[in-house]
Amino acid sequence: MNLLISDAWAQFGSEGGSGLVGILPMVLIFAVFYFLLIRPQQKRSKEHKIMVAAISKGDEIVTNGGTLGKVTDVDDNFVSVEIAAGVTIKVQRTAIAQMMPKGTVKSQQSSALVKAK
Template identity: 55%
Template sequence: MLISNAYAQTAGAADPTSGIVGLLPLVLMFVVMWFLMIRPQQKKAKEHRALLEALSKGDEIVTSGGIAGKVTQTGETYVKVEIADGVEVQVHKPAISSVLPKGTLKSV
């Protein structure tokens, strides 16, 4: 009376495309994430690597901490940056965020 009857479902023919259609939204979400997040991040990382490889003596740079100066010596992983007259600091290359146009820093 209080419990309804449970009937067995008939076994029908399985649809072969139901598995592919079920995965379609998941694949579509991955493609959208690739083009909106992963691809631009990889492109920016590639540009940053190229910027660091092209770094040379005399370039004016800004670090990720906001320190601006002129490169006086480059090494494999570190560069020496002159931030004031006679004041040089050693900076890890990945900490360099951008290269400024020549002549931007006139006081150094």
């Protein structure tokens, strides 16, 4: 049986820094994860917090659910959004995905009217 399987013998290591060489790949993997995943996510989170804090009456927004509307009232935790003439909903500030340029709501409503005819 010894002909097919060789014996595993412990070898003396002549390298003094083998512990550092073993940890180096883990450090490199963490650095890659930090710069490619963690840091960009923190940056997006910070930008979203600033955007949500800057929302004011008259801004046009899109919620996480895809609802497009115009802000009519701002509270500490909630925002009232007019999504159609006379239709207002309340959404949490954190549910706002992005702010749209002024006039987006009007252009979307007019294109919907053209498609309906």
